[in-house]
Amino acid sequence: METRKRLEESTVVRILALADDVAAHDGVAALSEQTLLDLRTPVREVRHLLIRPPGEPGAAGADAVAGYAQIDADGSSAELAVHPAYRCHGLGRALLDEVRTLAAGVAVWAHGDLPAARSLAAAAGMSKVRELLQMAADLPAAGVTTSTAPSDHGLPPDQVRTFRPGKDEDAWVRLNARAFADHPEQGRMTVDDLRARQSEDWFDPSLLWLVSDETGGAAADELAASMWVKVLPGESSGEIYALGVDPSAQGRGLGGGLTSLALAEMTARGLDRATLYVEGDNTAALRTYEKKGFVCVGTDVQYR
Incomplete structure (x- = not known):
């Protein structure tokens, strides 16, 4: 050893x-x-x-x-x-x-x-302490006309844009920390962690959408929500990699709108399957994804 x-x-x-x-x-x-x-x-x-x-x-x-x-x-x-x-x-x-x-x-x-x-x-006398579910849903057949305009998914078009490498890292990390404050892994991501992912061959800034926060008192570069999709080169499926909504922006339909936009973009790109990971005890998220056609296809477990 x-x-x-x-x-x-x-x-x-x-x-x-x-x-x-x-x-x-x-x-x-x-x-x-x-x-x-x-x-x-x-x-x-x-x-x-x-x-x-x-x-x-x-x-x-x-x-x-x-x-x-x-x-x-x-x-x-x-x-x-x-x-x-x-x-x-x-x-x-x-x-x-x-x-x-x-x-x-x-x-x-x-x-x-x-x-x-x-x-x-x-x-070893260990028991399950956490379950992470992988879910998947079939996307519409290639050739189906699907709008990728943010406004068609209930999103404010003047507040939605895609990620700008070299400019948006700090703002995204701050949003991510707020959105996942209680998450044991996601919430502790740093700018260096983000840049490590940007160096991966699958990173595509056009698949990382940002919603600016234009509520009163918000700084010009602060974000209300983001949606990140991961597509491995050569794969026919895409993963809803990270969906984050600032706690102060919840209830405005941003999460649902971004999910709808991401699925439409995957369909428009000819992908046939969408996947995601969700905590097994996140009842609200599970219910939302099941309504969109996602089913559980695998489980990762932590033992202690």
Whole structure:
């Protein structure tokens, strides 16, 4: 077992390959987007745990990785993955035990909540503390005429624009912090976190809409709401990546209008499916998305 604060590029490449192999084998992502970003373009200090392949030293390569775990910067959350070729050797339990030793009270993600993860959690005396649901909805067939004018979705057209890289970062981060003040991950995003995402190959500023706040007393660059859509290159689906509404602007229909606009834009671009993630206990959001045709297609769980 190795514990590191920094990794050389060759080890990062090995871990990313491990994540790809696990995802291909299990049918669900091995590691979350934030964990992958903290590997590729780190902006905060996390802890990395590595297990090398058992057996003859160096037989699988000097920098081979059989298992990996990451503990986030404040020690509240962690993820782990073991390569399919090295399972059933106790590596998952060893990683889990070390994670819990280094970060008392940590909550550990299980993507897809697969039977093996449930068994590992039960053996360690852990129970579910959080569920994150992935929902999906089919979009209208290609060629359907759909308006992408903000006014056709109940939005004030003179207050809606798309993101301007290099100008809107600070305002968006401030809005995001207000909108997600109680969210354990989203609400703590920084400008550096935002820029890390802007460097990803999927980032498209034309799919990040901003609604300016023109209420009395608001600063000229303050925002009332935003909608961010993520479309991976070559994919036929789009994700409602982040929808944020300032608490003072709730009840004005901005969230529903932005969601409608995002779905229309995805349809206009020829995508056939929309996805999103929502907390399992967010009854109001679940009801809203279900009315728009979204159904649950997967569950990620945190165990503590």
